[in-house]
Amino acid sequence: MTKSDQSSDMNLLNSVWAEFLKFYAFRIPQIAYASIPAFLLLFVFQLFYVERLSAHLGPATVLEALPYLFFVSWKTIFFQLFIVAFSSYCVAVDSQYGMIRIGCTQPVSRFQYLLGKSIAIELHVILFAVVYVASLFLWVCICTGFRGLSAPTATAVVSLASRTAVFCVALSGCMVAVSVLRRSLLDALVTCCVVFACLALLTTLPMRFHLEAGLFLRYFFYPIAAVLPKDWPLPFPMQHAPLWQFVLVSFTTPAIFFIPAVLHFQFRDISE
């Protein structure tokens, strides 16, 4: 075994680290870290100064106000669309500019190349989700005067961040897999949006198919359950599903997309 063969054992970690820093060098993450709190400020302004939420809730605690801000910002799907766009961009940019020729002549197998890239993207997505929830928390704290901060509040916020991260990683995983099948940025973006719409349309399947527990976007509002009071009057789909079920669906849905993507990428000619 030569020196280069031995060093290749570390290739997946090297690949993940190289891709992670490369995406960072694209400057999209830095822009996102600055934009997410600014973007949420619009919803803060709407809720607390236009809709006068504080007047409706009375002297609300952080945990009482947080679900409202999460709900209004989450349902606009701007954040999810950003995740979709980021994931598809990070994959398709290689084919778009021919860098896939460089990537695939490095000493990593095609599978490792794809896996390294996917993990690096997911790490960024986790950071985006954490920044998103942290920004929500920060704005709510400011607007409620840090009222009701306690250990259970912190636990609920951490739970919200974890669930949001799992949801975003699963969504991103689907989009990464779909983008692997495309060879230009525009193709990848359009296909990802179509797949996102299709996943949403699947939630309208009649109940007689008994598929609702396995449909990923039925768990769209699952993260919010971490911060909702038990007597919340409006039920969200799958809000009370067990955590393992949410995690399982969040794992299997991208895996279903990844199988054809990996098989296709493993054997395809790199002709870009």
Place this chain on the structure above:
Amino acid sequence: MLEVNALVKRFGTCTVVDGISFSVAEGEVVGFVGPNGAGKSTTMKIISGLLNANSGSVTIDGILFSDSPRAYLGRLGALIESPAFYPGLNARDHLAYLARVRGHYSDALIGNALNRVGLDSDSRKPVRKFSTGMKQRLGIAMAILHKPKLLVLDEPTNGLDPAAIVAMRDLIRQLAESGTAVLVSSHLLSEIQRVCNRVVFVKAGRVARDQKIQGDNASTVKMFVRCSNPAAALDVLTKEDFVFEVQPSEDGLMCTVSNQSVAQIGIVLVRSGLDILELSPAKGDLEHTYVSEYGSGMSEGLK
């Protein structure tokens, strides 16, 4: 180092590479020459692991790509077709990315690669602001970053200015001297002739000819002599020790002499009372071979 054996590649019903076989030894620079569509780039892509061959095999250091892609690609550096970049990243970012993938990141390694291609002063500039030549140089830096055992260069002189072409030639020679096997394709036959030890001519997906050539680094040089009395000149030059070979050509003489003895040709001919009408390096050996192999192409069509 590189062994290509009976390689076949089909796209649908079109056979682009049809049983190509050749080899490149350690420290050897081999030119890969042929007209557009002959199968050069496709062969180079198969060697680089980007395309899957329908049949045949490629080994680097005896390693098949299918047996160990990581070991195979670990020995390879490639610049295939036009260099590829992320427009928003700078030269240093690109090299850092590749160095990290291989687990060999260091500022010195990157600085050395940038220095070798003369991009150290522009290393922080986004690649979208690079000229074609600068992009080409960065592509080469990316290919040689990890000191590969086999370097595959597809049209490396595209877009380079004359000074950069000379630098590229020197770089290829240095790499060959350090033991790197180099496979280089180019339409600039004069460059191929200068830098390569051997040329593989490809025609319709097959090796049409595999010939050794003389470069600038050879100890002998071929000269063309045209004078007032070719028969007398032939007699004079045949008797000289410094002339290794002399043959009548269409309108003069072709003689092979040592590099140091070129001026001697003129001296002995003048001393013999012959008028020299032309004494020049026999340029275009490769062009003649190329034209005889492929025809003069478009110029014939224009006639």
